[in-house]
Amino acid sequence: MTTGFALHSISIYDRGTRIDDALLVIRQGRIHYAGPRRERELPADLPLIDGHGWGVSPGLIDLQFNGAYGHDFTRDPSSLLAVARRLPETGVTAFLPTFITSPIDSYIEKLNRVRIAQQAQSQRGETGARILGAHVEGPFLNPAKKGAHRQEWFIDPTLEALEQLQPLEAVRLLTLAPERAHGLQAVRWLSERGVVVSIGHSAAGPQETCAAVEAGAALATHLYNAMRPMDHRDPGLVGALLVNDTIRCGLIVDGVHVHPLMVRLAYRLLGPERIALVTDAMAAMGMPSGESLIGDQTVYVDETSARLADGTLAGSILRLDQAVRNMVAFSGCSPAQALQMATSTPAAVLGLEGEMGRLAPGCPADLAIWDSSLHLQATFMDGRPVYTAPAVQPLFASLASPV
Ligand code: ZN
Secondary structure (H helix, E strand, O other), X not given: OOOEEEEEEEEEEEOOEEEEEEEEEEEOOEEEEEEEHHHOOOOOOOOEEEOOOOEEEEOEEEEEEOEEOOEEOOOOHHHHHHHHHHXXXXXXXXXXXXXXXXXXXXXXXXXXXXXXXXXXXXXXXXXXXXXXXXXXXXXXXXXXXXXXXOHHHOOOOOHHHHXXXXXXXXXXXXXXXOOOOOHHHHHHHHHHOOOEEEEOOOOXXXXXXXXXXXXXXXXXXXXXOOOOOOEOOXXXXXXXXXXXXXXXXXXXXXXXXXXXXXXXXXXXXXOOOOEEXXXXXXXXXXXXXXEEEEOXXXXXXXXXXXXXXXXXXXXXXOOHHHHXXXXXXXXXXXXXXXXXXXXXXXXXXXXXXXXXXXXXXXXXXXXXXXXOOOOEEEEEEOOEEEEEOHHHHHHXXXXXXXX
């Protein structure tokens, strides 16, 4: 029985570096070797595949993803597994299903659904992108920066409210506005319990931002969006984030949410280790234009954006593989750096360095394979092809059985 494969004549993209004429050896679903070909003999016991100069990166990781393919997780959390099964066609192998603001007593059902879906993936051999836990965006947000969230469900993050987020183990990341009453206590309480806290939908100023970072906030949600614009006399949250030395920022690089020049500005100041590309995709991603839903609100979708009736952006229809290409075009970064912002940087946000988002020996062989223009050719999970573009299907057909 096949126990793996070796891919040669490839370029490897790993944490911002690129190795040409590389060799990748997969054994038992894990990365055995990823490095220069000249430093290793080709393994004699494994199928050898000529990569024709393709690029190979870790599978992509999306920290903010509300749904796709007609499904909205906030509205229908039972759709998690169906959407996860299709996500590898965008290069994504792990993600945080994201719930927008909902009545506080409704989270228990959503979070239980996340636990059930995670158990199905780990115990029943359910295929699909890995569900790493929920991103709970709200309900502790600032009404002045509500975006497409329902303001009537916003509340203060009191201990009583936090204790309703059950099961808390299903919450991987939580976006809040730290300037709300009890905000800093909530940042500490959540951080101490292993939840990554992200500042977002917030009108915090520089001092409040620094206090939130000191209390444990490790991320900012969709930099620039649902934040006050930066002014030279009033730098606000955006100014505070751009000069902070530790916090990372999610960024929606669809060319609509943020002007390409402001993407370039963020990249120059933060670099690839501090920007996590996110899609913020919603149900209309992967669907034709027309009407869709986010939570319980109608959204109008065209070729580039999804908006409420009043024009407010309501998530995106961006794919993460497209965000990678856009990042190269907008910021002038290299493909290796753009891929870093969709792999090892989001993994680091979640404290998963060394476990995913890298092509390091021992990591699961979750891979994305790219042509020279960064278009996705194939996605692997645990060393098995889970998506192949038509042109490369014959090459990987022999690997479709478990390895
Ligand atoms: Zn948002």
